[in-house]
Amino acid sequence: MNAPLPPAGPRAPLAGLTRGLARVTGSSLGRYQTAVVRIGISFTWLFFLLREWPNRHEMYGPESPWSWEMARRLTADNHAFTALIWSDSNLWFETVYAFSIVSSLLLMLGWRTRTMAVLSMIGVLSLQNRSVFLGDGGDNVIHLMALYTVLTRCGLVWSLDARRAARRGGEPGRDLTGIVLWALCGAALVLAQSAGQPRPAWTADGPLPGIGWATVLWGLWFVQGLWWLVCRYASGEPRTVLDVFAHLLHNAALLVIMVEVCLIYATAGWYKIQGSRWQDGTALYYPLHLDYFSPWPELSHALAANGLVVLLLTYGTVAVQVAFPFTLLNRRVKNVLLAVMMIEHLGIALVLGLPFFSLAMIVADAVFLPTGFLRRLGSLVGRTREKVLPARREAVPAQREGEADTRTLVG
Template sequence: MNGFSLPLSRGIARVTGAALGPYQSAVVRIGFAGTWLLFLLREFPHRQELYGPAGPWGWNLAKELTADNHAFTVLLWSDGQLWFECFYALAILASAALLLGWRTRTASVLFMVGVLSLQNRSVFVGDGGDNVLHLMSLYLVFTRCGQVWSLDARRAAHAEAARARGERDSADRMGPSLWAVSGLALVLATFTGRFDNGWLIPALLWTTWAVLGLWWAVGRWVKSREPRILLDVIANVLHNGALFVIMAEACLIYATAGWYKIQGSRWQDGTAVYYPLHLDYFSPWPGLADLMSSSGTIMMVAAYGTVMVQVAFPFTLFNRRVKNVLLVVMMLEHAVIAVVLGLPFFSLAMITADAVFLPTSFLRRLGALVAGARGRIARRGDRTVPAPRSPEDEPGHRPEGKPDRPEESAEGRVGFTA
């Protein structure tokens, strides 16, 4: 009994004592926020056709569909053009804030609202990566994904350094302001009947809002450590559970895709990859597609290799070396898909989902390389070329017809007074 209880107690202490995978969760945050931000910016000229009130999938059609499937979207609260433009801009800003890790908890909620609202407004827009992004935007709300590589982490480090120097913490005005504005928006949406299409997302929004308020109040006014420790434990459990679900979701995606491919006759005979290469929609580079499809061996290796990698990946998690090799193979495969088939955002979403399995040591080295490159760029920008000196600036020079002048001070030349 003692031999079993000891590992169990260690596991419970690990799950509750810290938010595991800080670098992996940061990569997931940056990857999905960056993917959605790039998509919104690329489709900005076409936003009306994709999600606008006068687009091909009309406002009334979308209203009927969401009334049937109870999907959440704030774009159907109004059919006005101004409402759509403001929300599209808010989705861009929320994605940028989550990418940078600015007020990560609030930004993750706004990011989720942006993703769900736009995707549920026009459900026929997407390339497969939108489904992954749809799910991951929900999971990110429960993670503590701003522990590293974020503006929140930088602000926390500065505050800790100030406390170490004996300085008082400056009052945080931005956090309570965001909390108050979001609470006002929730009250207006609730009492005007905007949340009558489903209860799950509104309940999540209200719960998150209440927890954030409780977190701030406990940290601000409660002197005892026990309530803060309890909140930390709950946050760690939610984070670790959400990170586990993200990993399980990635495994499930590959496992189901691989097993369904095995049942397809085109994958069995090794010709499945040939056909999408000759569809106009998936052929941004026809010459490259023709070159690849000209070899039957390449097509067969691509088809069989894809199936084997997808089916085998969940089982390789028990062997670190094999898992890392397959991670590289899958990321390279998605990079090829992005170029050859013209699916960059699908590939970015899948590469981000794969990145949750990257080793912590590799991510730390990658972060150190990025920080070093950023430091070198900053130092180069700080270097200034001295301006050429005129004869008047040379030491000992005396202009003709003028007496000697006193020495120059740091603030400039000192002249004579009358």
């Protein structure tokens, strides 16, 4: 006899909701995706800063057409954070610029990821908010991702933190380096607030209404210390509670990143639909004839001379951007369209000469890449690295290398 079917009722949906809640509170989802965002955004910002090194004074420094006094007045109105308005000296500007380069490099490598995410965010905001009229759209993506990365556990894989934690077998250890770095960050905050700045607007205004940047930074500093104390001296129930909050915050930030990418494409696509040049299929023709967007004039003119190619690329761009949020309902269609969009951004980088915009968007798109594909890509990169740079392999206990949780003070 066949076994009787279970009675229908609300238990099945309730069980699914319970499993989903347990997964969201019990693990950090999208570890590989957030690691790609961390590495990609840091690399893009670092590459940009290094390329613009000869032009840094004209872009963000004392020789900028957007003067220091104009930047101060603007930030006083829009409450944007930038450390460059604390002083108009050239030495302070050079310090902030070098600080941004170093913090981006260390974040890309995954060294003390939690701290470097905050420091890199400070560098991004300080430079971008100093001269808000610079950029090509990619700066907005870097700006947003720098904020969201602070809330993610983006160093769980593909980072020096993960390697260090794996070698320790997940034990926190004393971590003298983390303690010193945490103390230095606290001392820097004290110095920034007590330096006698005549316009300490950053202490009153912040990312949320009524919460200043000083409160946010001190809160992050306090949480880092609390995390280390709990991991070292109270690893039972208090550690479990902190883990739940960390998982929730990470997963919420990951969801916000995904929603942000969808909004970028949806708004861009729907605004294009309303433009007459996009409706008649000639929008791409015009930037191809602008010298500023023609690093390869022969290639640009060849494309613009073919009316069918211009028509297909114009309509294809709109169709892809409008359709992308809806393709998330089907994994296979989403993966195909994701590849098309990345190829499109590579074309924009090559034809229109917008490498940083394209790279920033490709990194943002990578948050939707399948985990299996990212794991295979990581394995391929690891094998290639071992062939090029052979090194002694070290034993990794219990947990797989690269997936151990980071339990250091500022890791």
